Amino acid sequence: MGKSDSFFDKVYRVALLIPFGKVTSYGAIAKYLGATRSARMVGWAMNNSHSHTDEIPAHRVVNRKGVLTGKHHFQGINLMQQLLENEGILVVDNQVQNFEEVFWDPSENLDDSILMDL
Numbered sequence: 001m002g003k004s005d006s007f008f009d010k011v012y013r014v015a016l017l018i019p020f021g022k023v024t025s026y027g028a029i030a031k032y033l034g035a036t037r038s039a040r041m042v043g044w045a046m047n048n049s050h051s052h053t054d055e056i057p058a059h060r061v062v063n064r065k066g067v068l069t070g071k072h073h074f075q076g077i078n079l080m081q082q083l084l085e086n087e088g089i090l091v092v093d094n095q096v097q098n099f100e101e102v103f104w105d106p107s108e109n110l111d112d113s114i115l116m117d118l
Helices: 007-015 026-032 039-051 079-086 112-117
Strands: none
Touching (some): 007 026, 007 039, 026 039
């Protein structure tokens, strides 16, 4: 991927780097991509991720409080929660528990050189 790729493609590249058993937020991805005020656009990308050729782990992206706000975009009533629980993440009432412990911040965990490649 080069610099001419769409914002959605850049979001997908970051989402693919979220480790198993971790979650991040729409805003954290937006901030990493230098578009701090574009959390909603990251959400739109996640909602559209089913049309991407790679399997995007959209279930690992939640809102800034750990709430599964995108769950209605998954097939099945509780699929997003089930996918997270399969990775050892506890979800109660549509909210990730121990959010601070399982939160993965791309700005803190990804090398700046990766951003240059996006």
